[in-house]
Amino acid sequence: MAIPARRDACPTIKNVLLLDSGGRRVAVKYYTDEWPTNGAKLAFERSVFLKTQKTNARTEVEIVMFENNVVVYKFIQDLHFFVTGGDYENELALDAVLQGLSDAVTLLLRGNVDQREALENLNMMFLCLDEIIDAGMILETDGNMIAGKVATHNMDDGAPLSEQTISQALATAREHLTRSLLR
């Protein structure tokens, strides 16, 4: 039995993908040089998307293996979540990461998990990915913790509690209102 070289190493993640129902990028993050160019990345995303498109990964996390990678995935509304690990990775560790990611996203988007909502809160999506994996190492797998870290939006201790916050809140509200009226 061939023994993979990295089997004593830590569980590592090769990439995390967040695609929409057409297979286009919402937010992706790669942690290895296995896909060196944007073209290679897109090709990988395309083939993962096509391979998993017809499966039903809504109630349970699904799994597929190809090109010596293990990919666990889950679909929520029109968002497709993927976590890729190496051939030898513990499938359940990947599953834990995916679960953490989807839980955190669900919390951050207050249950409205869909592509539009994700794009409108893209900053949170990026922060979320940043809090789950650091250069391939698993940082945190608890969805609540991840969402908690992303959502700290108050001023830091040094800042005066000025009117700025209130005006900002108003601005946010106004923006949301105009956006919904325009549609």
Next chain:
Amino acid sequence: MAQFVKKDDDRDEEAEYSPFLGIEKGAVLQDARVFNDPQLDSRRCSQVITKLLYLLNQGETFTKVEATEVFFAVTKLFQSKDIGLRRMVYLIIKELSPSSDEVIIVTSSLMKDMNSKTDVYRANAIRVLCRITDGTLLTQIERYLKQAIVDKNPVVASAALVSGIHLLQTNPEIVKRWSNEVQEAVQSRAALVQFHALALLHQIRQNDRLAVSKLVTSLTRGTVRSPLAQCLLIRYASQVIRESSMNNQSGDRPFYDYLEGCLRHKAEMVIFEAARAITELNGVTSRELTPAITVLQLFLSSSKPVLRFAAVRTLNKVAMTHPMAVTNCNIDMESLISDQNRSIATLAITSLLKTGNESGVDRLMKQITNFMSDIADEFKIVVVDAIRSLCLKFPLKYRSLMNFLSNILREEGGFEYKKAIVDSIVILIRDIPDAKESGLLHLCEFIEDCEFTYLSTQILHFLGVEGPKTSDPSKYIRYIYNRVILENATVRASAVSTLAKFGAMVDSLKPRIFILLRRCLYDNDDEVRDRATLYLNTLGGDGSVVETEKDVKDFLFGSLDIPLVNLETSLKNYEPTEEHFDISSVPKEVKSQPLAEKKSAGKKPTALGAPPAAPTSTVDAYEKLLSSIPEFSTFGQLFKSSAPVELTEAETEYAVNVVKHIFDKHVVFQYNCTNTIPEQLLENVVVVVDASEAEEFAEVATKPLKALPYDTPGQTFVAFEKPEGVPAVGRFSNVLKFIVKEVDPSTGEAEEDGVEDEYQLEDSEIVAADYMLKVGVSNFRNAWESLGPDFERIDEYGLGPRESLSEAVNAVVNLLGMQPCEGTEVVAANSRSHSCLLSGVYIGNVKVLVRLSFGVDSSKEVAMKLAVRSEDESVSDAIHEIVAN
């Protein structure tokens, strides 16, 4: 927002909703000017950063200048106190990966954040700083990082530890100084801190076996909180087990109890990791396996696909080595054949095929038939391969398996899939004689409706070789001639060749084949016409083209013994003159990679990629090569060719390896030389061999290599005579001699004058094993009994202290150069005695069987009993002499 949730797959409409529609790099870079505003609008800045990140994430790239500009603008944002904005600043700095002189600008801001009161700042600043920093800066912040590792806030500690893991790759000496702090963090109460600390500590100490062992010992007794950390510990424990089993001859496996205990952990991740670790232990016993298999079996019926997949994948691997251990799970596996997840279903099927017994085959095939229609080609190929090996395992079941293969051959499928099936059928036809007729008919039916020219021609060729040998060759003619009528020119041409082969082999069919071939004379493709004309004339036997029947068969079935590349160059160089092109003038020497070239050098690919053909073709290739050299053609039958032995270190000026060819009365050294210097051309390359340490050998011939240009391997030969049938041994020292000429790299032309030079090579040796062919026997006991005790020689030897039993076994096996049978070369870990069965053919074609019994005592002294049986008394003695020396 709910009213906008729309599951519409229409791209255009959906794209309209994107807040980033029509986003342009130029415009966003303009927007980045807001970072310079004296009154920062943190919300707007945050949005601009998000846009920049969006662009980068979509694969957009910034030029160096653009990136620098953005980076400098972003550094201004450290003035803002807004946490959200600061987080985005951290992100974009990481994405821009600034150069070292740019890093200096943000260092102080980040260091300030690292010591801030806000934990979010500290954790993130550490990660950013460690990502962009270099060695010099690291020494400045080292103090803070050490503090952070033991910080009471777990997020901060984790950030520092994870950064440490990354920094260990680039600055190991610095990170190694932190081990006290890391050690403290391993005891942390926070689950993930413990995980990260354990990972880092192990990486710091990974080259120190004792330290790793100590770490594992202390932690397996203590408490490990997070499942991830527990998984790590399991991996480290199995590493310790692997390394210790090599030294530890007796006693129980250390940490096995720990692994088994983990099977009862509450997290599935840990249970699975432990079960997998147990299945992968070296020489795992069935008693050790049982608890692991039991938990994996439970996972098989889990509702979670991930768990089922993990379990079935592991069991599939176990099935390769311990099929009996997995049979208990077969009922659960069978239910997985209908699993929604096709990866799981395929793994289940292939495991079943590996573990199944003969009686279950038919039932299994029935289930698989339903399954095949709804999986992708790549999975089907896996199944086809598994079925092929099953069929070779149970040859009696060929009927149902062959039927299955022919059924799936008729169904839809891509080229790779069809090729896998055809290859399998071909292999079965070769290995199971009973399957030949039905297999050939299946192939015939397949080519009646085959869309792949490659497969059609391959099958036609195979039919031509195998078809005439069947009981009723005439029944294939119809299928073959149909190809001539219906197919494209390539297939028609190969059908014509196949017809000719039938004509040559089966006299009764000859007249009818003639009629068919004559019809082909009017084909509209010239290749088809040419072939038909050629074959009509050769088979016609009027003596004008070929003289005897043997020539005809040689011509039809023999393969071209000239490398195609050489033929091609010769044909290109040939200028149409009065003189005819003479095929014997084409050099037969193989230019590069003798084996690979030779294999593909046939007139057309002779085998359908069937593995059984490979070993013979190696010998064939050498034999042809040697017999093509006049000096060596009288040496008779080649007995054995050794594997190439390197005579130079890797990456030297000239790379030389030697292949030893053993004949009855001669030994030929084939030196494969490669010139690795582009500026040199070597001429008159010879190897001067000093055989003073090989008394029984006398040099009889050398064949120099005329020219050795850069990067084009060539061969030179030296032949020795030795007493007939005697396994003479000796050591030869080699010197490479040549004339070196400078080559102008720009024109590629060599200078006129060369300089003589020589190059010392390593010594080569002829050892006893060179006179032994590795030939396996399928049933050692039968072979042993049939040889009888007449020429049995038994003796005992002390092998002295050895590192391990398996090392001793390998040494003896290599010394004798014989084929280990029935997997007996593998020594179970920790065992104190072992017996090994070997078979081979000794020079003079004498069959030899050897039984070795080894024993080891506490001081690692290895004793061996050697029993030899052969067809010749003197050979049995010779084997003992080999060992005695």
